[in-house]
Amino acid sequence: MTSENTLKTDLWRAARFSVAPMMDWTTRECRYLHRLLSKGTLLYTEMVTAPALVRGRAMHLLDHDDSEHPVALQLGGSDPQELAEAARLGADAGYDEINLNCGCPSDRVQSGAFGAILMQSPELVAECMAAMAEAVDVEVTVKCRIGVDDQTPEEILPTFLEKIRAAGVSRVTIHARKAWLQGLSPKENRDVPPLDYDLVHRMKAAFPDMHISINGGIASLEEAEAHLARGLDGVMVGRAAYHQPADLLCAADPRIYGCGSASDPVDVVRQMLPYIEREMQKGARLHQVTRHMLGLFAGRPGARQWRRHLSEGSSRKGAGPQLVEEALDLVLARAA
Incomplete structure (x- = not known):
């Protein structure tokens, strides 16, 4: 071939x-x-x-x-x-x-x-x-x-x-x-x-x-x-x-x-953090990335808190990866 x-x-x-x-x-x-x-x-x-x-x-x-x-x-x-x-x-x-x-x-x-x-x-x-x-x-x-x-x-x-x-x-x-x-x-x-x-x-x-x-x-x-x-x-x-x-x-x-294993959205959020850091260093705003992440926990405990925290905070001056970590903590708290 x-x-x-x-x-x-x-x-x-x-x-x-x-x-x-x-x-x-x-x-x-x-x-x-x-x-x-x-x-x-x-x-x-x-x-x-x-x-x-x-x-x-x-x-x-x-x-x-x-x-x-x-x-x-x-x-x-x-x-x-x-x-x-x-x-x-x-x-x-x-x-x-x-x-x-x-x-x-x-x-x-x-x-x-x-x-x-x-x-x-x-x-x-x-x-x-x-x-x-x-x-x-x-x-x-x-x-x-x-x-x-x-x-x-x-x-x-x-x-x-x-x-x-x-x-x-x-x-x-x-x-x-x-x-x-x-x-x-x-x-x-x-x-x-x-x-x-x-x-x-x-x-x-x-x-x-x-x-x-x-x-x-x-x-x-x-x-x-x-x-x-x-x-x-x-x-x-x-x-x-x-x-x-x-x-x-x-x-x-x-x-x-029929290969690999299912991914975990919590792990994926953590993997996104270095990417967000790199993109922001190149001049991107946090919202350019996080707007695509709003549905990541749809139908799961903490989904509303996740969406709200990212939506309300991602356009604020100085917002960065830490905001995403805070939103993830809200999800983990609800799931606990």
Whole structure:
């Protein structure tokens, strides 16, 4: 087996469980936390637009810590050559995978002719993916919806998958909802259109050679395991992994990957302290890190005290790692 195939095999295994790209949420600080919770889970950046990298030269958007691997860069765009150049920049920065966003329904994304609106142009997506694949050695993948607006998912989704597969894409994540580009806000598009998990499972049966992950509304490891048991290759979790990270990620390694042991959120907080110190020495504010940690004890004794202490104190002048230690002491006191 070649080194390239070995890397692909490792990444496909990691993709059994992944945390979705989420704007303003899956920042590098968030990904550092999530990696401490799970060694195996595949992590994704926020969406980074190709124009920001290629025209704006905003290279800071590619910053990440070596410990985040395996980690994928998600790009937004619709110009094949610009996406190819952005993919090259991402691969040169060390990302393990380059993913194209074909699922975001925001107005800003639509105006740039990318995101979910690309579900209406499968030939263009195929052209983009072929250009990206030609430009980089790392795997290129797609995250999409089952359709948009008045499209019939049972018709458009197989066509879409056929087109991107022919362009060299062998791994895709499908958000099991339509996106309504007219009439629903981005927030409503995350909840209002009905989920159609069965359609995604049928796509796996129709495209057995593709690695297909499911996304949308999955809020527990038990649900993820059920989808994997039915034959899907991977499960991507979004908001639940952000708001209840310990519930989704602490036991992912032994339960999803069959290796390692469950992590302890108390230990993870202590491991975050040197990272917080380093980031603050580089000019970061405490809140930039701790805002991603608020849900770490969700549903556990002391969760309210933890959230309140961090929320109220992290923006104060002079706040630092000691505040996090104080919040952790409140959790431990409640659990005693």
